[in-house]
Amino acid sequence: MGTEKSQAAGAPATKRQFRIWRGDETGGDLKEYLVEVKEGEVVLDIIHRLQSTEAPDLACRWNCKAGKCGSCSVEINGKPKLACMTRMSTFTADETISVTPLRTFPIVRDLVTDVSFNYEKARETPAFAPPPGVTPGDYRMQQVDVERSQEFRKCIECFLCQTVCHVIRDHEENKPAFAGPRYFIRAAELDMHPLDARDDRKEYAQAEQGLGYCNITKCCTEVCPEHIKITDNGIIPMKERVVDRKYDPLVWLGNKIFRRGQVPQTSVTSEHSPGAVRAPAAGPPGFHSHAGASHDPKAEAQAQAGVNWHREVPKPTAPTLDESGKLPLTELTFDRPAAPSPFGEDVSFPLPPEHLNYAHPEQDKH
Amino acid sequence: MTTTTRIERHHYDVVVIGAGGAGLRAAIEARLAGKKTAIISKSLFGKAHTVMAEGGAAAAMGNVNSRDSWPVHFRDTMRGGKFLNNFRMAELHAKESPQRIWELETYGALFDRTKDGRISQRNFGGHEYPRLAHVGDRTGLELIRTLQQKIVSLQQEDRREHGSYDARIRVFAETTITELLLDGDRVAGAFGYYRESGEFILFEAPAVVLATGGVGRSYKVTSNSWEYTGDGHALALRAGATLINMEFLQFHPTGMVWPPSVKGILVTESVRGDGGILKNSEGKRFMFDYVPDVFRKQYADSEAEADRWYEDPDHNRRPPELLPRDEVARAINSEVKAGRGTPAGGVYLDIASRLPAEEIRRRLPSMYHQFKELADVDITREPMEVGPTCHYVMGGVEVDPDSGAAFGHVRGLFAAGEVSGGMHGSNRLGGNSLSDLLVFGKRAGGHAASYADGLASRPQVPVPAVETAVETALAPLQRDTGESPYVLQQDLQAVMGELVGIIRREGELVDALARLGELRERVAKVSAAGGRRYNPGWHLALDLRNMLVVSECTAKAALERRESRGGHTREDHPTMDPAWRRVNQVCSLEGDIVHLDRKPLPRMRPELFALFDRAELAKYLTDEELAEFDALTEEER
Ligand SMILES: Cc1cc2nc3c(=O)[nH]c(=O)nc-3n(C[C@H](O)[C@H](O)[C@H](O)COP(=O)(O)OP(=O)(O)OC[C@H]3O[C@@H](n4cnc5c(N)ncnc54)[C@H](O)[C@@H]3O)c2cc1C
Ligand code: SF4
């Protein structure tokens, strides 16, 4: 039966080298395993084989084994992936395969991390607001109108986009203010829902979810196993329209900055971020610490230093609009990778503090 | 190892065990009734089995074909279950499903639409009209996410009112319940452990709703996840409740059979609903050879008629690929046994030659995606290789149809969803489960709340019972002489798959019972290596005893039922026996021995009987019952 085919294909079971992170929040390291691999198997099969042989207590989450539940998220050779959807045939025969837990979340044990951050952010996102006066059964919507939201509702909550996003990947300090791509598309989904009664989803995303931290690196879109166009279809349209409505990006920026007495959000999107943006495409990562907070001392210092709140600030200038009257933000037609800055190409971040016109509520005490 | 038993205690009015569709709907209802409610789940919030359901949720809304109505849905359900269904459950289900689906829209669900903007409905095996509300082929995901988000919205309300999200409804994710605690015959609470830390947790609550899903992990080829170890079934038995219809397991006809690692994973029925056909290795469309007499009237007997049906269902009969699941599963099994199977031991399911590639990708996006990524098969170009996989258990906790309260000698215990029995009779129609979860989840949650209200005194958790529960839970970790839980699970799966599988024989069932007896001794001595923190070996060791007792129920009931009906096929008794239709087999537990009793089916009300043709009923009923039916129809005239 099944074996006939594998024999026909002439691929008997072979042994392959694995490195799997074992440990808990007190520490751990990569353990080497030599495991049997059969044709047609995926990485999760190998983990299961280890559990039923030499490592019965190896901790790993899974449920559906079909890419539908989003439980089995791990980092394979440093790339966030679903273990059940990563076929062994995608590796070369002599490649050592490393499997490590999601880096952005605290370790529980082995490959299991504490993803409660995501559930907290989910709880903070305002729920669907039913249209008043429409009784159940009377909802009428056109297929074309629901399709946009349906794309985002495909999300299996694997949190791969959350773990890859550089805003929080090595920046524990950004977590309180940043909901992450998964929840940006939740806001986008509700924003595009034909019957949702709230009309402030974008503004909410900007003001409360930290949409402004996102500098559209698209890493989230790249790892999404559901192929949801998180940036192109979710984040960018929201950014575009928030900016559109508020018209003046600099004023808006000034309103938001230092909101929670924090590091200026712009610092995250500038200097020290590029290194953290992309997970290494291949090759075993070293040991990695899950200590989290790799605070940027420079940004911290800037934040502490204080600013002259009474200075003259340059008048904000309107950014150039395209023929449709919008900011030219469409990634597809743009001449460089990633999206242009919604603040105009001539503005670079962080802004010099002298350029901010923010009035600190307690400025008189300073 | 010393047993430092710190036990975290919580007080709730209603504890819902299970965070799938049934559990979440029950919790919403209990919370809306003002009860302080806990939701407990073995995996993370939103990962329960319901997430995997693909095809859709059946509800006679009549959006696509206005001739559909609850009596038609009721009739299909009874037919599908071969008249063994609890008629009252089938009736409530058919009547209430549309409201439950519409209600989901008010929670934010976005189903696919018809041209006039209503919820679109699709064809599915066993349903006379297009009836399944769906979202592409990820309906389960939509359903669970919607309920999850409704719970969040209730938590947000509570936060505004009481200052905390958890004030009146709290989710305990990755927490497994191992024991129900009783005060006399009343439920007093539930005991379990956090999977993350291995710490124990005790819920004190007068009402418990079981919504733990099914038992499929006892089989090797299964579409079910590690969670499906029959915990709810076993908890109910140990608490003094009863199980019915445990011999009926649904083998989904089309699970993937190649590549081996994904063996068992499901190919949704909508592939067939949308035009996919089954072929054997000789290229023959074989289902026409397997239409049973009872279904001749509804199913086409030529390819031409079958093909016309997709366009014009009102004037043509349905293609036989859409026969109820048990029929299709048996047909595939016969073809493979006759040597006409594929190399991997299945048959071909071909949609590539039936629809344009673009259309396939649009209608079946997640199937396309799943085959592409898991099997490297492009379903728009080549046929899939499929075969039967263990999918759903019809049997479950015997409940009062209206309230979901468990029978037997226990009070305060409710059950809904796959863990409850009766609704689907001997075979479930595709799509009837998702609507079942909503209808009976709501009912169980509501009745659990009013039961808690009506109590004069709160039951007390007896201390010795908690101590025993702690000891039982820690035992596998403290033993190092026993066998590995993984080995035991494999052995159990082998027994069930080979001896209590899709086709059953008396000798093999007797053998199975003997082997299960041996396994019981071995499971009692299982040992798990490692510590208490997130230790899957330990978790499996604790689940094993549940799998075992539920498997014993199945084997015993299968041995007794000397006929073939729905999800129970006896090679030595290949036909349906009307006398057996009148009988439910009821399992209970005495000590750790499974006890089997027979109980007559409740009698269907006359006006429901009258919905059927006499000719159709004649295939199911005894002469005696038919005489009664004739007398009834006489009276009416
Ligand atoms: C692949 C697949 C496709 C399907 N497609 C369809 C379809 O198209 N249409 C349809 O109608 N039906 C379909 N079904 C069937 C349907 O999905 C299930 O029957 C249904 O989802 C069961 O829901 P439930 O709420 O009863 O339980 P589940 O959703 O399975 O939830 C069970 C819950 O109980 C929890 N639990 C279990 N034991 C314990 C314990 N000891 N302690 C604490 N928590 C526990 C689990 O963690 C989980 O949260 C499909 C099933 C599968 C497997
Ligand atoms: S585009 Fe980049 S910065 Fe923005 S959410 Fe995605 S990963 Fe994070």
Ligand code: SF4
């Ligand atoms: S958006 Fe994609 S990557 Fe992010 S959680 Fe959802 S499915 Fe996963």
Ligand code: FES
């Ligand atoms: S196990 Fe469900 S997505 Fe991998």
